[in-house]
Amino acid sequence: MISSVVLSLAVAAFAAVRAEDSSALPAGVRNFNPQPPSAFCKQFGNVPPAIGTQLKNGGQSCSSTPQGLIPDVNKMVSTLIVEPKFGSTIDASKDNVVRIDTINLVTGFFNLANEQYYMAPQTLDPQTGTIQGHQHITVQKLGSTTQAPDPKVFAFFKGINNAATDPDKRSLQATIPAGQLTENGLYRICSITGTDSHQPVIMPVAQRGAQDDCIRVNVRNAGKVPAPTNTGNNNGNNKGNGNNNNNNKGNNNKGNNNNKGNNNNKGNGNNNNNNNKGNNNGNNGGNGNANFGSCQAPTIEFGKGFEGRKETSFQPVNKGSFSHGSAQNIDIITQFICDRLRDTCKAPQATQNLCNQARSAAGSKKAKTGAQADAFNAAFGIKTNFAAVQAFDDQGRPLRKRFFF
Numbered sequence: 001m002i003s004s005v006v007l008s009l010a011v012a013a014f015a016a017v018r019a020e021d022s023s024a025l026p027a028g029v030r031n032f033n034p035q036p037p038s039a040f041c042k043q044f045g046n047v048p049p050a051i052g053t054q055l056k057n058g059g060q061s062c063s064s065t066p067q068g069l070i071p072d073v074n075k076m077v078s079t080l081i082v083e084p085k086f087g088s089t090i091d092a093s094k095d096n097v098v099r100i101d102t103i104n105l106v107t108g109f110f111n112l113a114n115e116q117y118y119m120a121p122q123t124l125d126p127q128t129g130t131i132q133g134h135q136h137i138t139v140q141k142l143g144s145t146t147q148a149p150d151p152k153v154f155a156f157f158k159g160i161n162n163a164a165t166d167p168d169k170r171s172l173q174a175t176i177p178a179g180q181l182t183e184n185g186l187y188r189i190c191s192i193t194g195t196d197s198h199q200p201v202i203m204p205v206a207q208r209g210a211q212d213d214c215i216r217v218n219v220r221n222a223g224k225v226p227a228p229t230n231t232g233n234n235n236g237n238n239k240g241n242g243n244n245n246n247n248n249k250g251n252n253n254k255g256n257n258n259n260k261g262n263n264n265n266k267g268n269g270n271n272n273n274n275n276n277k278g279n280n281n282g283n284n285g286g287n288g289n290a291n292f293g294s295c296q297a298p299t300i301e302f303g304k305g306f307e308g309r310k311e312t313s314f315q316p317v318n319k320g321s322f323s324h325g326s327a328q329n330i331d332i333i334t335q336f337i338c339d340r341l342r343d344t345c346k347a348p349q350a351t352q353n354l355c356n357q358a359r360s361a362a363g364s365k366k367a368k369t370g371a372q373a374d375a376f377n378a379a380f381g382i383k384t385n386f387a388a389v390q391a392f393d394d395q396g397r398p399l400r401k402r403f404f405f
């Protein structure tokens with residue numbers, strides 16, 4: 001009884017640091033303002049405060065966010081990767097589901113990764129005292145079994161932002177799309193359990209079992225993609241579109257070739273399926289006509305529900321090469337991609353110039369529409385039709401009538 005009083009006081013105290021406007025956030029997710037600099041951070045005057053963005057291009061920062069609520073010792077997180085099997089060989093030319101079992105985590109708490117990173121203290125479910133958070137799957141090729149891999153390099157990464165829906169609310173999964181892994185060999189697949197705003201979970205005792213799991217698998221048929229089922233255009237190929245009401249939050253189909261949910265629903269009188277759009281041309285042989293150095297094609301996709309967003313936004317299709325979350329402003333993504341092509345992919349100068357042209361082409365189209373992604377992709381010879389995707393505002397309202405009837 002006393003502890004629940006303390007708990008609700010603590011929850012109330014943290015509520016005070018919430019920002020006023022949480023309207024752009026998915027249900028269940030709160031927005032937090034940066035804390036004033038702590039005494040600790042003030043000692044390092046030359047280190048800027050962490051303000052919710054991720055410093056992907058380098059630089060230190062200092063977080064003044066409290067660690068937050070620490071759960072009871074009987075509520076510690078534990079995770080097991082149950083699929084694929086440890087030590088198995090997986091076929092990279094097919095979709096591979098990674099399924100995990102996690103206990104003592106209330107899932108579906110997934111704050112905006114580019115604006116609220118480390119902004120929220122760890123929070124607990126007020127009823128059960130269980131940590132609120134989400135999972136991630138990360139896949140790396142192991143060049144060596146005796147030397148640790150570079151964490152900046154990964155072959156696949158996926159934040160799992162949806163809440164577990166199995167009866168015990170423990171099971172989550174992500175799909176490594178066919179063709180995503182480009183080299184055969186030994187890989188490591190790990191979970192990274194995170195809180196609402198992505199920090200590692202804070203546990204009450206030091207001596208315990210791990211909150212995360214990693215497995216090793218062998219990969220074969222890397223770099224091979226099954227023949228696209230939808231070469232040419234997608235008219236009439238409305239596989240799996242139906243009239244579903246699914247907001248498609250956190251779906252795992254990005255970048256695969258099954259052409260689920262395209263847009264040519266002529267004469268469809270209702271809007272229930274508007275949320276499931278955006279075809280997946282990124283991997284459909286859309287490799288473009290440029291040399292991307294060590295990277296995959298820099299295709300950008302436009303759609304609703306990325307990272308739990310209510311609004312439409314942009315993100316790179318090939319997260320292995322271009323590890324950036326979604327953004328409403330395409331220039332955040334295009335700039336990141338052009339920097340990456342230069343610094344990491346070591347693409348030739350001609351491709352870098354092409355990237356700058358692609359950026360301006362995107363900038364010349366109407367902001368926050370799929371036409372911007374198409375213009376960027378087209379500069380590399382990658383044909384997409386995100387212009388046909390309905391744009392939504394951050395309340396989930398259609399921005400205007402669909403224009404392609």
Ligand SMILES: [Cu+2]
Nearest residue numbers: 136159194198
């Ligand atoms: Cu995360």
